[in-house]
Amino acid sequence: xxxxxxxxxxxxxxxxxxxxxxxxxxxxxxxxxxxxxxxxxxxxxxxxxxxxxxxxxxxxxxxxxxxxxxxxxxxxxxxxxxxxxxxxxxxxxxxxxxxxxxxxxxxxxxxxxxxxxxxxxxxxxxxxxxxxxxxxxxxxxxxxxxxxxxxxxxxxxxxxxxxxxxxxxxxxxxxxxxxxxxxxxxxxxxxxxxxxxxxxxxxxxxxxxxxxxxxxxxxxxxxxxxxxxxxxxxxxxxxxxxxxxxxxxxxxxx
Amino acid sequence: xxxxxxxxxxxxxxxxxxxxxxxxxxxxxxxxxxxxxxxxxxxxxxxxxxxxxxxxxxxxxxxxxxxxxx
Numbered sequence: 001x002x003x004x005x006x007x008x009x010x011x012x013x014x015x016x017x018x019x020x021x022x023x024x025x026x027x028x029x030x031x032x033x034x035x036x037x038x039x040x041x042x043x044x045x046x047x048x049x050x051x052x053x054x055x056x057x058x059x060x061x062x063x064x065x066x067x068x069x070x071x072x073x074x075x076x077x078x079x080x081x082x083x084x085x086x087x088x089x090x091x092x093x094x095x096x097x098x099x100x101x102x103x104x105x106x107x108x109x110x111x112x113x114x115x116x117x118x119x120x121x122x123x124x125x126x127x128x129x130x131x132x133x134x135x136x137x138x139x140x141x142x143x144x145x146x147x148x149x150x151x152x153x154x155x156x157x158x159x160x161x162x163x164x165x166x167x168x169x170x171x172x173x174x175x176x177x178x179x180x181x182x183x184x185x186x187x188x189x190x191x192x193x194x195x196x197x198x199x200x201x202x203x204x205x206x207x208x209x210x211x212x213x214x215x216x217x218x219x220x221x222x223x224x225x226x227x228x229x230x231x232x233x234x235x236x237x238x239x240x241x242x243x244x245x246x247x248x249x250x251x252x253x254x
Numbered sequence: 255x256x257x258x259x260x261x262x263x264x265x266x267x268x269x270x271x272x273x274x275x276x277x278x279x280x281x282x283x284x285x286x287x288x289x290x291x292x293x294x295x296x297x298x299x300x301x302x303x304x305x306x307x308x309x310x311x312x313x314x315x316x317x318x319x320x321x322x323x324x
Contacts (some may be wrong), residue, residue: 037275037286044289131288138282145278 007225008183009063011109014080014165014228016056016070018106021081021235022099023049024243025088029095041135048128055121059227072244076234082106082165083229084158087236093147097154100107100136107133108195109166114185132254137202140201148207155210159199161218165228166191168220257283258303265297303306 026046033039057070066073069173082102087093107129110122143151171177171188178184196215203210222230241247256293272291277283283301291299312317 035276037277037290041285041289044292134281135285137288138277138279138285142278142282223318 002117004063005178005181005183007177008181009060010080010226011178011183012056012060012063012113013065014082014226015106015110016053016060017079017081018085018102018165019049019056020053020072020243021079021085022103022106023047023053024097024239025085025099029092032092032095033166034092038139045132045135048132052125052128055125059118059121072240076237076240077227077232079234079240080227081235082162083233084165085229085235086233090150090154093143093150094154096136096139096143097151098158100133100140101155101195102165103129103132103136104198105165105195108191109180112184112186114183118242140202141206144203144206144208152208152210152212155199155208156212159210160214161229163192163195163215164218164223166228167225167228168194168218168223169216170220188211216226238239255283256272256304257287258304258307259287259295259299259301261291261296263297264293267297269298269300274304294307 023046026042026049030039030042030046033042057065057067060070061067080107085102088098107126110125110129113122140151166223167176167188169189169192171179173179173187173189176184176187176189179187200210224230235243239251255278256274258270258271259273259275261272275283275286275290277286280301280303287299292321
């Protein structure tokens with residue numbers, strides 16, 4: 001096990017935290033889908049994300065991160081999850097348009113990691129992520145027909161948040177610190193380009209217009225490189241207690 | 255739209271009918287099938303639109319209009 005640069009530990013921490021909160025969100029909404037098949041898909045994704053979290057936590061512990069801290073014994077503003085999943089406002093359509101960009105962004109960041117000892121783990125996670133992302137796209141396409149206004153309004157907020165999670169455009173082939181360090185094999189600028197192209201293509205022939213999306217987000221000078229966002233928001237303390245599972249301790253067998 | 259779901263466990267096995275899903279698009283039907291019928295590690299999983307499934311009628315009989323040399 002090699003020692004990672006500090007920025008790389010923060011990078012993986014952000015992926016870990018996003019998956020932790022995604023797992024929570026998938027579980028939270030898994031009985032709220034419009035069809036039984038949607039609920040089954042949500043439950044499946046929840047399990048997979050939490051499985052990924054455990055694997056990434058092992059790697060982070062090996063880099064010196066405290067196990068209890070990783071599991072949630074920290075303040076909400078110490079979480080580095082994608083901002084689009086801090087809170088889900090609205091109905092199921094808004095939920096899909098909030099989690100889809102975060103899940104895709106997290107996968108692109110994970111897939112960019114170029115560490116031999118992580119190749120197998122990332123490949124396995126990719127097998128799960130393929131179905132998450134294809135499902136999201138399939139659903140976004142149908143919802144673009146059913147409720148284009150809600151999809152558009154939600155994505156105008158969540159796409160810039162996902163881009164902030166990926167990182168600033170200034171991190172190109174010449175300036176990306178993790179690319180320079182050899183931890184990743186794609187620059188943030190390159191990942192951004194793929195992410196943007198994907199969503200523009202997905203909605204090109206639909207009633208959803210992405211013209212109002214701020215594709216240039218985040219502004220470099222406002223970007224928090226640890227939390228990978230520009231705002232000061234976070235998940236709520238109430239939900240963090242649920243993630244920690246504190247109430248479950250009341251029912252623990254002695 | 256209803257989709258019939260077919261699968262096989264191993265290469266070379268017969269493909270069997272395992273159920274159906276309802277979805278608004280082919281892609282969504284594929285994802286639903288993957289998530290809904292995840293009890294096995296399928297070698298092959300496929301969805302077919304209900305309208306594209308054509309049943310063979312085992313009770314069909316030739317009509318008088320069908321001549322032997324046609």
